[in-house]
Amino acid sequence: xxxxxxxxxxxxxxxxxxxxxxxxEVRIPLEKYRQMIKRRDKEYIISFGEPxxxxxxxxxxxxxxxxxxxxxPLMGSSAFGVIDRGTNLLQIRPVSGCNLRxxxxxxxxxxNSKTRVTDYIVDPDxxxxxxxxxxxxxxDGIEGHIDGQGEPLLYPYMxxxxxxxxxxxxxxxISMQTNGILLSERKFEAIEPFITxxxxxxxxxxxxxxxxxxxxxxxxxxxxxxxxxxxNSRVDLLIAPVWVPGINDEDIEEIIRFALxxxxxxxxPPLGIQKYIPYRFGRRLKNVISFTEFYRKLEDWEKExxxxxILKPEDFGMxxxxxxxxxxxxxDRVDGVVIARGRMRGxxxxxxxxxxxxxxxxxxxxRHIRMKIVRSKDGIFMGEVxx
Ligand code: SF4
Numbered sequence: 001x002x003x004x005x006x007x008x009x010x011x012x013x014x015x016x017x018x019x020x021x022x023x024x025e026v027r028i029p030l031e032k033y034r035q036m037i038k039r040r041d042k043e044y045i046i047s048f049g050e051p052x053x054x055x056x057x058x059x060x061x062x063x064x065x066x067x068x069x070x071x072x073p074l075m076g077s078s079a080f081g082v083i084d085r086g087t088n089l090l091q092i093r094p095v096s097g098c099n100l101r102x103x104x105x106x107x108x109x110x111x112n113s114k115t116r117v118t119d120y121i122v123d124p125d126x127x128x129x130x131x132x133x134x135x136x137x138x139x140d141g142i143e144g145h146i147d148g149q150g151e152p153l154l155y156p157y158m159x160x161x162x163x164x165x166x167x168x169x170x171x172x173x174i175s176m177q178t179n180g181i182l183l184s185e186r187k188f189e190a191i192e193p194f195i196t197x198x199x200x201x202x203x204x205x206x207x208x209x210x211x212x213x214x215x216x217x218x219x220x221x222x223x224x225x226x227x228x229x230x231x232n233s234r235v236d237l238l239i240a241p242v243w244v245p246g247i248n249d250e251d252i253e254e255i256i257r258f259a260l261x262x263x264x265x266x267x268x269p270p271l272g273i274q275k276y277i278p279y280r281f282g283r284r285l286k287n288v289i290s291f292t293e294f295y296r297k298l299e300d301w302e303k304e305x306x307x308x309x310i311l312k313p314e315d316f317g318m319x320x321x322x323x324x325x326x327x328x329x330x331x332d333r334v335d336g337v338v339i340a341r342g343r344m345r346g347x348x349x350x351x352x353x354x355x356x357x358x359x360x361x362x363x364x365x366x367r368h369i370r371m372k373i374v375r376s377k378d379g380i381f382m383g384e385v386x387x
Contacts, residue, residue: 007046018046021156023095024121025057056119058154059097059111064340067123072339072349074130075324076356078380079149079343080120082130085378087313088321089143092131094122094161096343098150100179101215102203104242106282107149110215115281116149118341124157128164134324135170142170143317147177149343154182162194173317175199177240180226181219188229197236197268200227203244204251205258213248227262237264240272243294246287256305269308269315273298281344323379327353330376333386338363350383357383 008019016033018026028036028049036045056063066072066080074081083091097119101110108115135142144165146152153176155161165174175197202223204210210218230237239259243252256271264270275294278284298309313319328334336352343358350357350369358381359371371383 007042009042018042019057020046023057023154023156024063025055025060027053027055056097056121056154058099059109059113059116059119061097061113061117061119062341064118064120065123066120066126068126068129070339071337071351073351073354073356074122074127075134075326075354075379076381077120077343077349077358079118080122081127081356082134083378083380084134084138084324086320086323087318088138088141089145089316089318090131090134090138092127092144092146092161092165093148093152094124094127094146094157095152095155096120096149097154098179099154099181099216100151100218102242103213103215103283104244104276104285106277106279108282109150115344117345118343119150120343121155124161124164127161128168131165131171132168135168137324138170138321140170141172141317142168143173143175144168144171145175145177151179151182152176153178153187158187159190162191166194173197177201179214180223183226183229185229188226188233192233192235195235197238198230199238199240199272200230201240201242202227202255203241204248205254206251209248209251213242213244224258227258227264231263236267237262238268238270238272239264240274242274242276244276244285244287245289245293247285253301253305256301256307256309260305260307269311271307271309272311273309326355326376326379326381328355328373328376328381330373332373333370334373334383335368335370336383338365338367338369340365355379355381357381359383359385361385 006021010017014030015027016030026046036049054063079096080093098109165171173196174194177199180200203213207220210220241252241255259270302309334352336350338348339351340349342348346360347358348363350359369385372386373381374384375382
């Protein structure tokens with residue numbers, strides 16, 4: 001990983017703490033640190049000093065560095081890397097973890113998550129290599145969509161990554177999902193030249209409601225200014241609220257009016273209203289409606305506000321495209337090596353034929369295991385240990 005330019009340091013109880021680029025938290029026992037600093041400089045200690053704990057500064061979970069040298073492939077997990085769902089859009093996931101804790105979060109993100117125990121950060125050069133390889137296979141007109149299980153702008157190397165993605169000739173569009181909180185003017189200036197569209201998630205324009213939905217005190221005025229800043233730039237703005245019926249019905253109408261006032265959606269639709277869907281490992285609310293009811297309401301709002309709200313993949317230039325091939329399928333039996341902790345409690349990541357497979361159980365890294373592939377969807381694999 002590259003050397004950082006922004007390092008903070010402090011002592012916390014019996015640990016020396018370094019926070020690199022506001023994201024990577026390195027913790028070293030104070031006593032050991034005092035011995036090390038007599039012989040080594042700080043840069044060395046931050047990079048290699050042992051014993052240490054490396055955490056996400058935001059979520060306080062263990063942070064795994066996914067580099068070429070780590071031997072962790074960038075396809076096979078939904079938490080990081082590249083996901084190809086058989087269209088011309090590639091999901092690019094450089095980091096996991098979120099600065100919010102939305103009550104409707106489908107991936108139970110943020111601090112104090114009940115299910116997520118590990119975060120990942122991918123080296124930008126390594127991510128570029130994989131995206132390039134997959135894009136070359138799929139052909140021209142690819143949309144590189146930066147998203148993730150969390151907030152992509154936590155990634156400390158976003159500008160470097162975007163610069164690299166911009167050089168891949170098959171990629172014609174780069175878009176990004178964000179909650180916008182970290183998008184300062186300076187950060188936006190750095191990424192603006194590379195981005196075609198930003199999908200900004202904001203589910204209420206009212207202070208109290210938006211904080212209730214986000215699970216933390218939410219800076220609604222700041223995010224509104226971020227929306228204006230994007231709308232006034234060359235980057236297309238799509239506002240993407242999650243509608244939780246019975247909680248933010250009126251807020252959604254306010255957001256529709258705001259999106260139209262601010263000038264969202266020049267090339268693409270201005271709004272992408274998302275239905276709240278309870279997921280097995282996400283946060284579950286009772287406020288669920290059917291898709292029929294959802295689309296009926298969108299139709300009403302379309303008529304009332306004269307704006308397209310029922311969206312199709314074609315509205316974003318998406319179409320089916322050959323899938324990048326994978327070496328195994330469901331029910332195959334394969335051998336692999338345990339390479340890191342899994343995203344959820346009681347899971348490990350295993351490498352096999354240059355793909356990641358998630359298995360349940362506690363195994364030492366480096367251990368060889370035999371698995372049956374029990375789930376294989378869109379190149380995301382789950383295995384069951386059989387030996
Ligand atoms: S911003 Fe997205 S990832 Fe983060 S907690 Fe909210 S819904 Fe989850």
